[in-house]
Amino acid sequence: MKMCLVVDDSRVVRKVARRILEGLDFEIAEAADGMEALAVCRAAMPDAVLLDWGMPVMDGLEFLRRLRQEPGGEAPVVVFCTSENEPERIAEALGAGADEYIMKPFDGDIIEAKFAQAGLL
Amino acid sequence: MKPEDLEFVAAMARAKAGLMIGGERAYFVENRLATLARREGWPSVEALVAELRAAPDGPLVRMAVESLATPETSFFRDYPVFDRLRDEVLPDLLARRPDGRVKVWSAGCSTGQEAYSLAILAEENAARFPGLQLEVLATDLSSRALEKAQSGVYTQFEVQRGLPIRLLLRHFRKTGDNWTISPRLRQSVRWGRLNLMNDFTRLGRYDVILCRNVLSYFDAAPRQNLLRRLAAALADDGALVLGADEAAGLPEAFEPARGGAGLYRRNASFGRAVA
Numbered sequence: 407m408k409m410c411l412v413v414d415d416s417r418v419v420r421k422v423a424r425r426i427l428e429g430l431d432f433e434i435a436e437a438a439d440g441m442e443a444l445a446v447c448r449a450a451m452p453d454a455v456l457l458d459w460g461m462p463v464m465d466g467l468e469f470l471r472r473l474r475q476e477p478g479g480e481a482p483v484v485v486f487c488t489s490e491n492e493p494e495r496i497a498e499a500l501g502a503g504a505d506e507y508i509m510k511p512f513d514g515d516i517i518e519a520k521f522a523q524a525g526l527l
Numbered sequence: 528m529k530p531e532d533l534e535f536v537a538a539m540a541r542a543k544a545g546l547m548i549g550g551e552r553a554y555f556v557e558n559r560l561a562t563l564a565r566r567e568g569w570p571s572v573e574a575l576v577a578e579l580r581a582a583p584d585g586p587l588v589r590m591a592v593e594s595l596a597t598p599e600t601s602f603f604r605d606y607p608v609f610d611r612l613r614d615e616v617l618p619d620l621l622a623r624r625p626d627g628r629v630k631v632w633s634a635g636c637s638t639g640q641e642a643y644s645l646a647i648l649a650e651e652n653a654a655r656f657p658g659l660q661l662e663v664l665a666t667d668l669s670s671r672a673l674e675k676a677q678s679g680v681y682t683q684f685e686v687q688r689g690l691p692i693r694l695l696l697r698h699f700r701k702t703g704d705n706w707t708i709s710p711r712l713r714q715s716v717r718w719g720r721l722n723l724m725n726d727f728t729r730l731g732r733y734d735v736i737l738c739r740n741v742l743s744y745f746d747a748a749p750r751q752n753l754l755r756r757l758a759a760a761l762a763d764d765g766a767l768v769l770g771a772d773e774a775a776g777l778p779e780a781f782e783p784a785r786g787g788a789g790l791y792r793r794n795a796s797f798g799r800a801v802a
Binding site for chain 1: 693
């Protein structure tokens with residue numbers, strides 16, 4: 407079973423994402439900010455990360471940059487999932503190593519389609 | 528919705544556009560007609576159906592049929608078939624088209640995502656197919672769907688169904704809350720209103736015809752008839768693309784290509800003299 411780390415400071419969003427991803431046969435880990443997410447990755451590198459951008463402590467972009475520096479940190483497929491929807495911001499995220507990008511609000515169809523495109527399904 | 532109203536609407540859709548609507552699709556019919564009723568200012572689906580009965584040749588009938596005939600669509604829907612087009616069908620055709628002209632018809636194009644996906648595919652692979660001149664014709668029964676298709680404007684939800692983010696950034700511009708396809712891609716597709724029940728020999732012949740998730744709306748007899756006419760509109764070495772789980776069911780005209788995914792090869796020996 408593939409493991410997906412869901413990183414979002416909203417408990418509600420994490421819960422919704424968890425339900426959708428469990429339906430796609432992922433095992434789920436959760437983190438509420440980038441720092442927590444890094445700790446999870448250092449313990450066990452996930453196959454995929456669903457990543458919010460704006461979060462306290464450490465935001466999604468900073469987490470992504472640090473993750474890609476970690477040993478084995480280039481492996482996880484990182485899918486941003488954020489309300490940031492300006493093309494310049496999206497390009498910035500891709501430049502920092504994101505594989506796919508979801509603009510909130512999202513639903514199950516969008517997550518499924520994006521994960522399929524990123525080669526996760 | 529009342530069973531007799533559903534029966535009436537189903538008979539109307541069948542007579543006007545060959546659509547086959549079973550009793551199990553009551554929810555779908557009610558949903559589409561409710562949207563139409565709101566848009567056109569009718570207080571309820573019941574009132575709208577009463578008007579359809581009162582004026583069987585009125586403009587509302589056409590709108591109702593169109594609203595029932597517009598299938599769901601998305602960019603690169605069933606994307607494996609687009610990979611097959613890129614890796615098998617296009618190279619194969621190009622080997623036999625020295626001028627690089629490949630004509631594709633998106634039949635039942637709805638709001639245009641399929642036609643634009645083809646145009647994007649061609650542009651993305653320009654280096655691989657340097658001589659390729661892809662000509663895309665897209666037709667649909669619904670003028671509302673065509674209007675939207677032609678505008679090239681899609682909501683954030685729509686551009687996230689099937690379109691990889693890098694393709695979104697490369698081929699679309701953010702316009703307010705929506706995303707608008709590049710003028711070059713918009714102008715690369717020709718659009719036309721067409722009822723597939725009617726004769727379309729004037730359209731000429733195509734190298735690839737995509738007619739996905741359209742046949743399943745048709746009754747058996749008009750479906751066979753349409754398949755024969757599609758075969759006649761297809762080049763001898765052409766390919767027909769149906770929905771991922773649709774079968775051509777006309778073995779004398781089409782044989783499934785290896786690997787499935789709704790891809791069919793025209794049987795070159797199939798007679799050209801068809802109705």
